[in-house]
Amino acid sequence: MTAIKTNPRQSLTVVDNRTGKTYELPIKDNSVLATDIKNIKAQPQDERPENETSQGLRVFDPAYMNTAVIQSKITYINGQDGILRYRGYPIQDLVHKSNFLETAYLLIYGELPTSSQSSTWESEIMHHTYIHSDIEGMFKSFRYDSHPMSMLTSAFATLGAFAPEANPSLQGQKLFTKAASGDLEALQSLDKQILRIIGKAPTLAAASYRMRQGRPFNRPAQGLSYTGNFLYLLDHLSGHEYKPHPVLEKALDALFIIHADHEVNCSTATVLQVGSSLVDPYSVMAAGCSALYGPSHGGASESAIRMLMEIGSPENVPAFMQKVEKRERVLVGFGHRVYKNVDPRSTAIRELAEEVFKVTGRNKLLDTALTLAQYARESEFMRSRNLYPNVDFYSGLIYQAMGFPLDFYPVLFAVPRCVGWLAHWRQQMLTPSGVKIWRPRQLYLGHGEREYVEAEKRKEKPDAAIFDAPVQVQHGGDSKRNNLATYRDERGSVTKAKL
Ligand SMILES: CC(C)(COP(=O)(O)OP(=O)(O)OC[C@H]1O[C@@H](n2cnc3c(N)ncnc32)[C@H](O)[C@@H]1OP(=O)(O)O)[C@@H](O)C(=O)NCCC(=O)NCCS
Structure with missing residues (x-):
């Protein structure tokens, strides 16, 4: 039966x-x-x-452990099986067969471009690589040793000031969302900002780098690829017909593909949160950069190299891992909220690393990194928590071999991630039912209603914890002489400063 x-x-x-x-x-x-x-x-x-x-x-659902906040057609991740697909295409295929700008088109518009779509797209992007010369002034106002991510974040916000016609606060809040009903002008405006942001991102990133180097800014080059132009903007000093090394240009392009999108990660969620207020896309990009900069997110590749440098050599790995197992340290470059198995990006990156090292020479930290990865594979602590190397463990090794300074790594992540942010922002603006502002809820555990107490009747809580009032802070700018001096404060009373 x-x-x-x-x-x-x-x-x-x-x-x-x-x-x-x-x-x-x-x-x-x-x-x-x-x-x-x-x-x-x-x-x-x-x-x-x-x-x-x-x-x-x-x-x-604190930290969004199981909350779906969008319906999306852009990127699919299956963390259990180590799958990452952009619009249905496996990341490995795109790394091997595509290029960054083609992948960017795919992510934003949903299909691989035809040859003619591709050439229009590329020439439009390269056309929009120039920045207003006043923006160079913004970079010059930074302290010489500013972190490039501080500069890049500010630069995106600044860029918005140069595009008032693309600002819904000035032009009307439906400026972009009107595109959802097929309004051509709105769609043109939306897509123009996408071209501008993808085009200008390497120019701004390179300006932050040149600023740190104390070198004049280069103007975008003609006839180079997206990553070729980026390398030119970063490195060109003098002479003619600059051509970056093809292996490095290609490796950077592949790294850009790998970093272009990762569904609703921390910075993309930020982009969508901020975008839901209908603010201009430049402010949205600045918000994305801020989220990306954190060491739990895009700052991890920089932190991973700092950690490897601290470990120093393979024989110090066991001692470091014991600290990790005692939970005194975090093993940066390991673990992921979604991937509880292999991170498919780390596999693609390892292949790239081999190609880059053939040109640049082997990264000296590689042996330490490989010993660490081996130790982690065998560690019960790591295995039981499904902690495997993520994309940032290997990307930093490539960036370092290519000679990028440590604090530039998050910038190298942010430039391609602009594409993922924009794909999500466009999808959001084109939501047929309109854009609802993102407003999560909370569980309020604080006091119920209380009566206001006049100042003279207030008492310090006898059981106050260290967190319950501001702690005394050190004034770094004060000299010892100043701290020993007496002075009248704003209320006129004589004060002796404490050391
Ligand atoms: C990526 C990351 C933030 C994900 O965090 P998450 O999904 O919230 O994972 P959790 O913090 O819940 O971690 C689960 C357990 O593994 C431990 N853990 C997670 N990542 C760890 C790491 N890199 N090193 C040591 N322990 C780690 C946690 O302490 C926790 O242990 P417990 O269950 O005994 O309390 C986290 O793995 C991390 O901080 N990694 C290092 C930074 C990094 O490489 N970030 C780049 C991501 S692409």
């Missing part, structure tokens, strides 16, 4: 034990709507009014 298969209902039946009521929540694309859960209401039972129980059940 064969069992008759019936299609199970695509829904979730939930019983609220507080009320005895049963709810059926539809399941679509293996998800339930958080707003359906809000329909589950109860009368408060001896609980804080701040729980707002009668207004509906809330979903608590």
Whole structure:
């Protein structure tokens, strides 16, 4: 006898034990709507009014561990199986067969471009590589040793000031969202900003680098590829017909493909959060840069190399790993929120590393890195937590072999990631139902309503913890002589400064 298969209902039946009521929540694309859960209401039972129980059940998901915030057609990641696809194409295929600008087109517009689409796209991007010369002045106003990410973040925000016609705060908040209904002018404006941002990103990045080097800025070169032009902007000093080494140009292009998008990672979520306020795309890019700069995200490749330099040589690996296993240190370049197996980007990057080292010479830290990776593979602590090398573990080794300074690594990540941010921003602006501002909820655990206490009646809490008031800070700019001096403060009383 064969069992008759019936299609199970695509829904979730939930019983609220507080009320005895049963709810059926539809399941679509293996998800339930958080707003359906809000329909589950109860009368408060001896609980804080701040729980707002009668207004509906809330979903608590700190750090977005299991919350889908967008419907997207851009990038698919399967962390269990180590899969990364842009618009359906496996990352390995794109690294081997595509180039960065073609991949950028794919990510933003959904299909690989035809030859003629490709050549228009490339020439438009290269046409938009120039920046207004006043922006160079912004770079020059930075301290000589400023971190290039501080400069790049500011540069994107500054760029917005040069495009008031692309600012929804000035031109009307539907400036870009009108494009969703097919408004050609809105779509042109939207796509023009995309060309401008992708075109200018290497120019701004290179300016931050040249500023640190104390070298004059180069103007974009004609006739070079996207990464070739970037290398020119970074490195050209004198002479004619500059051509970067083809292996390095190609490796950088491949690294750009690998870093172009990674679905709703921290910086892309930031981009979408900020974008949902309908602010201009330049401010959106600046926000993306800020999120990317953190050591848990795009700052990891820089931190990974600093860590390898601190370890120094392979024989010091066991001692360092013992610290990791005692949870005194984090093994930077390992672990990922989504990949709990292999990070497919790290596999592609290892192949690239071999090619680059043939030209640049082997990175001296490679032996330490490989010993560390081997030790980590065998470590019970690492294995039980599914901690494997991520993209940043190897990318830093390539950047270092190519001679980039450590603090430039996040910039080398931000330039290609602009493409992923823009793909997501465009998808957001073109949402057929319109853009709703992103406004998460909270569980309020603080005080209930309190009566204001006049200053003279206030007392310090006897059980106050160190966090409950500002701690005394050191004034770095004060000299010892100044600290020993007496002076009248703003209220006129004589004060002796404390050391
Ligand atoms: C990427 C990262 C932020 C992901 O964080 P996450 O998904 O929130 O993972 P968790 O912090 O929940 O980690 C799970 C466990 O592994 C440990 N862990 C995670 N990454 C670790 C690392 N790199 N080194 C040592 N322990 C690590 C955590 O301490 C935790 O241990 P516990 O369960 O005993 O408390 C994290 O793995 C990390 O900080 N890695 C180093 C920075 C890095 O390389 N970032 C680039 C990412 S591409």
